[in-house]
Amino acid sequence: MTTLKILLSKQYRLDMRRMKQRGKSLQNAKKVIGLLRSGKPLPAKYKDHDLRGEWSGYRECHIDNDWLLIYRIVDDYLLIERTGTHSDLF
Template sequence: MSKNRVKYGVKKDLGQVLKEENKFRKDLKLTKRRGKNIEKLKEVVYKLANGHALPPKNRDHNLSGNYSGFKECHIEPDWLLIYRITEIELILIRTGTHADLF
C-alpha cells in the first residue's frame, strides 16, 4: 500500500480528507462484532470521499431534526451510515441499525 493512502482506500491527495468521530469508531466495533461485511462500508466511504454518486440502492438522503445538516445512506437495508461532507472533509458520524441510531 502506498504511503499516501489512508483508511478505506482514500488517497490523501484525492477527494475529501477523512475524519471519524469517536462515536463512529465505537459503532464500527459493534458492527464488526455483529459480523457485518466491512468491505461494503469501505466501498461506500471510498465513493463518497472521491466525489462519486452513490447508486440508488444506497438511498442517500439529507436528514432533519437532531441530524439536520447531515446525510444518511444505507449500506444494507438495516445498516446505515450518517455522515457530513464539507468542501475539504468527509466526516463519518455514526453507523449502525435504525434502532441503534434513531
C-alpha cells in the same frame, strides 16, 4: 473533483466495532466510504438522503438493508459521524 479527506468520529469507531461483532462485513462500509470520498453522487441503491431534526445538516445512506451511515461533507472533508441499524441510531 478532488478526493475528500476523511475524518472519523470517536463514536463511529465504536459503532464499527459493534457492527463487526454482529458479523457485518466491514468491506461494505469501506466501499461506501470510498464512493463518498470521490465526491460523486452515490448510486440509488444506497438510498442517500438529507436528514432532518436533530441530524439536520447531515446525510444518511444505506450500507446494507438495515445498516446505515450518517455523514456530512464540509469543504474538503468527509465527516463520518455514526453507523448502525435504525434502532441504534434513531
